[in-house]
Amino acid sequence: MTLTIFLILALVSVLSSILVITQKNSVISALYLIVTLGSQAVLYFLLGATFIGVLQIIVYAGAIMVLFLFVIMLLNLKRDEFGPDQKKGQRVLAFLFTLFLAVEILAALKIGFSDGGTPAGAVLNPASGSPSEVARSLFIDFLYPFEIVSILLLVAILGVVVLVKKRF
Amino acid sequence: MAAFILISSLKVLVVFSVFMLIVAYLSYVERRVVARFQTRIGPNRVGPAGLLQPIADAIKLLTKEEVFPANANRIMFVLAPILSLIPALLIMSVIPFGDSLTLFGQRIDLIISDLNVGILFVFAVTSLGVYGIVMAGWSSNSKYSLLGALRSSAQMISYEVSYGLSIIGVLMMAGTLNLMEIVKSQANFFDWYIFKQPLGFLIFSVCGIAETNRAPFDLPEAETELVAGYHTEYSSMKFGMFFMAEYAHMLNVSAIVTTLFLGGWQGPWLPPVVWFLLKVSVFLFGYIWLRATLPRFRYDQLMSFGWKFLLPLALFNIFATGIFMYL
Numbered sequence: 001m002t003l004t005i006f007l008i009l010a011l012v013s014v015l016s017s018i019l020v021i022t023q024k025n026s027v028i029s030a031l032y033l034i035v036t037l038g039s040q041a042v043l044y045f046l047l048g049a050t051f052i053g054v055l056q057i058i059v060y061a062g063a064i065m066v067l068f069l070f071v072i073m074l075l076n077l078k079r080d081e082f083g084p085d086q087k088k089g090q091r092v093l094a095f096l097f098t099l100f101l102a103v104e105i106l107a108a109l110k111i112g113f114s115d116g117g118t119p120a121g122a123v124l125n126p127a128s129g130s131p132s133e134v135a136r137s138l139f140i141d142f143l144y145p146f147e148i149v150s151i152l153l154l155v156a157i158l159g160v161v162v163l164v165k166k167r168f
Numbered sequence: 169m170a171a172f173i174l175i176s177s178l179k180v181l182v183v184f185s186v187f188m189l190i191v192a193y194l195s196y197v198e199r200r201v202v203a204r205f206q207t208r209i210g211p212n213r214v215g216p217a218g219l220l221q222p223i224a225d226a227i228k229l230l231t232k233e234e235v236f237p238a239n240a241n242r243i244m245f246v247l248a249p250i251l252s253l254i255p256a257l258l259i260m261s262v263i264p265f266g267d268s269l270t271l272f273g274q275r276i277d278l279i280i281s282d283l284n285v286g287i288l289f290v291f292a293v294t295s296l297g298v299y300g301i302v303m304a305g306w307s308s309n310s311k312y313s314l315l316g317a318l319r320s321s322a323q324m325i326s327y328e329v330s331y332g333l334s335i336i337g338v339l340m341m342a343g344t345l346n347l348m349e350i351v352k353s354q355a356n357f358f359d360w361y362i363f364k365q366p367l368g369f370l371i372f373s374v375c376g377i378a379e380t381n382r383a384p385f386d387l388p389e390a391e392t393e394l395v396a397g398y399h400t401e402y403s404s405m406k407f408g409m410f411f412m413a414e415y416a417h418m419l420n421v422s423a424i425v426t427t428l429f430l431g432g433w434q435g436p437w438l439p440p441v442v443w444f445l446l447k448v449s450v451f452l453f454g455y456i457w458l459r460a461t462l463p464r465f466r467y468d469q470l471m472s473f474g475w476k477f478l479l480p481l482a483l484f485n486i487f488a489t490g491i492f493m494y495l
Contacts, residue, residue: 027306028244034299054288062295063325069302070321073314131285131345 006046013039026072030065037061049129171274179280180261187260191415192222198456205460229408237309237401244307249402249409252300255293256416262286263423264348266433266440278433278440279348286347287339290424291332294379298324300413301398308401316397319387319467326474327378327385333482334371337489338428341365351432362429367485369429371478373454376421378474380414383459387467422451 016035023029037060044053138146196211196218203210212218236242266278283289298321305317338361342350354360362369378385389397399410426432426447433440465473 031244031299031303050283050285051288054285054292057292058288058295062292062298063328066295066298066302066321066325069299070318070325073302073306073318 002046006043009039009042009046013043027069030069030072033068034061034065037065044129047129051129051131051134053129175274175276176280179276183260183265183280184257187257187416187419188412190419191412192226194415194419194452195225195411196221197452198459201453201456202460205457226408229405232404234404234406235401240309240401241307244303245401246406248300248304248307249399249406249413250300251303252297252413253409253416255297255300256413256420258293259290259420260423262289262347263420263427264351264432265444277348282346282348285345287335287345287350287428290347290420291328294331294420295328297413297417300410304402304410305398308398310401312395312400313398316389316394316400319394320381320398323381323385323387323470323474324379326471327375327478330371330474330478330482331375331379333479333486334368334375335428336482336486337361337365337368340486340489340493347427347432351427351434354431355434357431360429360431365429365485365489367481367488369425371482371485372429373425373451374478376425377455377458378470380417380421382414382418382455384462384465385470386464387470418452418455419448422448422455425451 013036016032016039019032020029020036023032037056041053041056041061044050044056199221200210200218210218211221214220214224236245261280262283264277264279264282268275268277270276301320301324302317305313305315305320308314338350339345341361341364342353344350344353381387381389389399394400399407402410423444426444430447430451432447433444435443435446438446
């Protein structure tokens, strides 16, 4: 049962993420990205991490992608603005980075599968996904890194406001 | 396992039917009540006191011609109303409408799915409701629709922030995200979070009205400037689905307010389900009352009210609750 759901979702996730980059129309690729994020949220549910799954929907599918769509619709990009990119260097760099990523994933899989068959960290532990466990690791175990990241985000937001606002 | 599936399907069936019935009759009640406010009579021709009006409306909508605008994106145009209705229907699945009861030796919880993160599920699904509106506005290939959709999504994003923050006080006091346990923590009348969290209740109600795009926050469909906003180009049952989604959202917000602030299904003498429906109807009446009474906001007023007033107030509420709980 779980395997069937996983296979269907994995297929949906992979297909929609391929469709994200093959679509000419930016609004439609944004919508496919939402499908990808949604199916990943259900994968989290399957792992027993309901809290993370719900957060995935609230934050990514619900908030960030709405802003994405909003900006795309505001800018109202035309189709011809998405022609093949003229910059040659970009293509080479993109290929190199993709290669790095592929090697990284392969290495991770190889290390994971070499001991016992299950990839490391993929062991099902329903307790680790509960809100209280996530809160414990955020606010007790990793309190200082968490607070520092939040200050970093605040600074970034303020920076954007300062950059955009012309007169005070 | 078989019993579980049977009971769950029955619960879904019953809740869905009652929900749709209320949604249909909400439109009738609204028309009658608003008519009273404006010293009119309202629909009273179809059936006794006009009670069959929703059925007549449904038949009218189902048999009308479907119009597709030229150059509209067909798939998205059809998907949009579906995508705005489904989230509205999903929220009911985590709302508790009674304690458990025993029937034929089976213990049945009067909630479809008792999720550990119930309230977060509500917010997740609510935030997905924007897509239906955005897609409708974009795929219609019409300026009115696009402007309506942009307004609506900006409004929903802005008010979602305070909407989420306003309930943090309740969650802090209840110590759980589970809706059933939140209801159970309000056993006594003075334990209701409307008394413990009056500010949270006010912010949540205002944001709830803004989230459903209802008057006085109904700028997305301001008929004087945008014809009908994001559903300008829709006809027949596709328009009907947007309509149903709006009423379903009203019902959802009322149900969540009841659960979080008004003690949910708890009350003396009457059965829990009746109490739940009573509290929901009181809040729904408030909704209709507001629509009949208040004029529409201006767009900049709406935005500055959301960001400069409600958001700081919600943050202050969390801060004050934290201090009170620490003392």
